[in-house]
Amino acid sequence: xxxxxxxxxxxxxxxxxxxxxxxxxxxxxxxxxxxxxxxxxxxxxxxxxxxxxxxxxxxxxxxxxxxxxxxxxxxxxxxxxxxxxxxxxxxxxxxxxxxxxxxxxx
Amino acid sequence: xxxxxxxxxxxxxxxxxxxxxxxxxxxxxxxxxxxxxxxxxxxxxxxxxxxxxxxxxxxxxxxxxxxxxxxxxxxxxxxxxxxxxxxxxxxxxxxxxxxxxxxxxxxxxxxxxxxxxxxx
Numbered sequence: 001x002x003x004x005x006x007x008x009x010x011x012x013x014x015x016x017x018x019x020x021x022x023x024x025x026x027x028x029x030x031x032x033x034x035x036x037x038x039x040x041x042x043x044x045x046x047x048x049x050x051x052x053x054x055x056x057x058x059x060x061x062x063x064x065x066x067x068x069x070x071x072x073x074x075x076x077x078x079x080x081x082x083x084x085x086x087x088x089x090x091x092x093x094x095x096x097x098x099x100x101x102x103x104x105x106x
Numbered sequence: 107x108x109x110x111x112x113x114x115x116x117x118x119x120x121x122x123x124x125x126x127x128x129x130x131x132x133x134x135x136x137x138x139x140x141x142x143x144x145x146x147x148x149x150x151x152x153x154x155x156x157x158x159x160x161x162x163x164x165x166x167x168x169x170x171x172x173x174x175x176x177x178x179x180x181x182x183x184x185x186x187x188x189x190x191x192x193x194x195x196x197x198x199x200x201x202x203x204x205x206x207x208x209x210x211x212x213x214x215x216x217x218x219x220x221x222x223x224x225x226x
Contacts, residue, residue, distance in 0.1 A: 001169075034212040043202055043216035044153065050210060087153055091211035095168040098153040 002026055002090045006099035013104055017078045021102045023088035025069040032092035035064055035073045038101075039084045048073065049091070078104070108133040110203050110217035118197075118224050124190040128203030128217060135184045136161045141206035142186045143213060144177060146199040149221075154199075158206045159186055193224045 003026035013019050023033065031051035036044035046055045048064040051071055061076045075082055083106060088099040114126035128142065135142060143158035157167035159177045167175050171190070179186040190197060200221050204213035 032211070034210075036213075043204075043219050044213070045216070046212055046214035049207075049212045055214065089153075089212070094166050095170070096155040096211055098155070100152045 004099040112220040143206035
């Protein structure tokens with residue numbers, strides 16, 4: 001199985017901050033990576049797929065990038081509605097696997 | 107727009123079978139571009155893919171659960187279902203159903219999720 005390791009597990013931030021979350025794959029997955037946002041008591045929401053493609057309707061302050069087996073989700077200017085937990089998911093092969101999550105909190 | 111809704115018992119006894127159904131509305135489950143998947147999340151923990159099914163019945167399972175999981179599809183009702191046998195407390199989780207892109211393997215949209223507790 002491909003293991004996905006997210007860091008940090010939590011990050012404290014303020015409105016307007018630039019926030020960066022990292023996900024590392026245990027083996028090469030090319031650009032086969034998705035990012036999700038999950039708010040308390042809600043289902044995850046797809047933000048980015050193919051490492052850097054923004055899902056329709058997602059604000060442009062969200063962006064994704066990759067460097068080898070390291071992937072980054074960046075929120076350029078954190079908004080109040082962005083305080084949530086973020087998960088990465090490798091989409092290269094079965095079994096599909098997720099990172100452990102990063103909680104963005106005040 | 108496409109919506110998914112999970113349904114089923116919220117409490118299951120240890121050693122019994124967990125059964126959930128996902129009803130798809132606003133679109134057809136007979137999509138040539140999508141699978142239909144189940145994902146679970148133990149309270150306060152991360153996400154685990156359980157398995158996915160195509161409308162034809164072809165299915166893919168997480169090897170960690172393959173001996174206990176069956177996913178089926180009912181195209182007439184626009185539903186797909188999950189059965190997980192021999193449950194233990196470790197199976198307590200919020201279970202989500204979601205549309206699974208056949209090419210990109212992402213999940214969108216998701217159902218709201220249903221908490222299933224395994225307890226006697």
